[in-house]
Amino acid sequence: MKISFDKFQALWLGQEELRVRQLECGIALRVACLDTMCDDTKVSDFVLQPLAYLHDVTSLAEVERKLAVGTGVNKPPNFFAALDDFTNGYTLVFDENDNCISVDTRTEVGRSIAEPPTSMVMRGPREGFVENLKVNLTLLRKRLKTPNFKTVNITVGKYTNTAVCVCYIDSIADKHIVDEIVQRLQSVKIDGVLDSSYLARYLDTDKTFLFRRIGSTEKPDIAVGKMLEGRLAIIVDGSPMVLTVPYLFVEDMQSPGDYYENSVMTTLSRILRLTSVIASVLLPALYVCLQVYNYQIIPLRFLITVLNASEAIPFSPMTEMLLVLIVFDILREANLRMPSAVGISLSLVGAIVLGDAAVKAGLLGAPAVMIGALSGIGLFTMPDNTLILSLLRLFVTFVAGVMGLFGVILATLAILVYLASMQQYRTPFLAPFAPDIPDDRQDALSQAPVPSMTQRPRSIPNKNRNRRD
Numbered sequence: 001m002k003i004s005f006d007k008f009q010a011l012w013l014g015q016e017e018l019r020v021r022q023l024e025c026g027i028a029l030r031v032a033c034l035d036t037m038c039d040d041t042k043v044s045d046f047v048l049q050p051l052a053y054l055h056d057v058t059s060l061a062e063v064e065r066k067l068a069v070g071t072g073v074n075k076p077p078n079f080f081a082a083l084d085d086f087t088n089g090y091t092l093v094f095d096e097n098d099n100c101i102s103v104d105t106r107t108e109v110g111r112s113i114a115e116p117p118t119s120m121v122m123r124g125p126r127e128g129f130v131e132n133l134k135v136n137l138t139l140l141r142k143r144l145k146t147p148n149f150k151t152v153n154i155t156v157g158k159y160t161n162t163a164v165c166v167c168y169i170d171s172i173a174d175k176h177i178v179d180e181i182v183q184r185l186q187s188v189k190i191d192g193v194l195d196s197s198y199l200a201r202y203l204d205t206d207k208t209f210l211f212r213r214i215g216s217t218e219k220p221d222i223a224v225g226k227m228l229e230g231r232l233a234i235i236v237d238g239s240p241m242v243l244t245v246p247y248l249f250v251e252d253m254q255s256p257g258d259y260y261e262n263s264v265m266t267t268l269s270r271i272l273r274l275t276s277v278i279a280s281v282l283l284p285a286l287y288v289c290l291q292v293y294n295y296q297i298i299p300l301r302f303l304i305t306v307l308n309a310s311e312a313i314p315f316s317p318m319t320e321m322l323l324v325l326i327v328f329d330i331l332r333e334a335n336l337r338m339p340s341a342v343g344i345s346l347s348l349v350g351a352i353v354l355g356d357a358a359v360k361a362g363l364l365g366a367p368a369v370m371i372g373a374l375s376g377i378g379l380f381t382m383p384d385n386t387l388i389l390s391l392l393r394l395f396v397t398f399v400a401g402v403m404g405l406f407g408v409i410l411a412t413l414a415i416l417v418y419l420a421s422m423q424q425y426r427t428p429f430l431a432p433f434a435p436d437i438p439d440d441r442q443d444a445l446s447q448a449p450v451p452s453m454t455q456r457p458r459s460i461p462n463k464n465r466n467r468r469d
Contacts, residue, residue, distance in 0.1 A: 005094040026057035037089035042105035060095040072104030116218035121257035133237035139220040160192035163237040174461035196236040215244035230462025246427035267446040273381040280378030285400035293404035318401025324372035431459035
């Protein structure tokens, strides 16, 4: 569609934020910008003042050449490109023949770079992504000073026109994966994209019900580390969460500070996280099935203690445990949605008062409350999957109450088979354990010293496996 100033002005007629100036510098010029999206100082310094000093100009092309102070001056190829520039904070300059150039005068509004609240570390960089795409791209570029760092820019959203940037290292990332990701993003049809999590749903090829399949991080160093293994980073304007693809389940056991600590301590920490998650999911179920079906396995003294504590409870062991787990889940949800100053008090007082009152009233047994609390705490060692693991915990506990220990084993095997069957972007979700890839275990549950990591993971598609080239 041909660029027309009259059509452009009619589209924004009645909008108070529209600013239009008419200038004469040899030819008649009209300057248009959005007051809310443009920086007044940049409009004055990069557009109005230079135009005021121009004389005897014969064409808009000459104006474009002489606006050298502008950091970004370009010529939109069509009406939609000009409209996209305009809504993103560019100032448009029209001549009397409806030729147009756009000058970058975008305002820099947003919070400053700080340590992300979800990824705090004892050692290592403390910079975190913000809601500005340009700033986030700069944080990656600062760490990847190489021409092999490539970006693909896409606009998604019918009304939001959200800028999306796909970042990768050209000499490492698999080109087929890059093309597939770009095609998926270009095919997204949606009214608006308000956060990167919107696009994560479209990038998930299998639309899995359980477990997230698209990684996310708020730390630039973590994003760069994943890109150096062959992954792609996807930045969405307006979101501090940068998506990473492909994604492995073992990444949930890794912490941002793992790579800045001793490898032995890191390995012990990861084993502890995995053990706590498994215990959190299975401990309530084992308590139920051992108390109902397999009580002969419990040591006699411990069995007597449990029976004495729960003999007056009016509920069955399964109902009692499910009730405890649901109450703790409700407290967690309330804590997340309350103001921070109130939330901490609510969670502590609620858990202590409710637990103590329920035990004294004879509604719940002390062992069930203790196991429910331990299980709830253990889930937070894998914080991104807390809700999913909580759901699995309820499912396994219900199966344990119906089928006993045999049901717990069957439920566990069903979950493992489900995880092992998941694959996305030619990457098995449970790699390097299913399938077994011994070379990739150097940075899975255990972590090898950094100097010994000479090869990139086989489970992540990449063009160059040697880290030393």
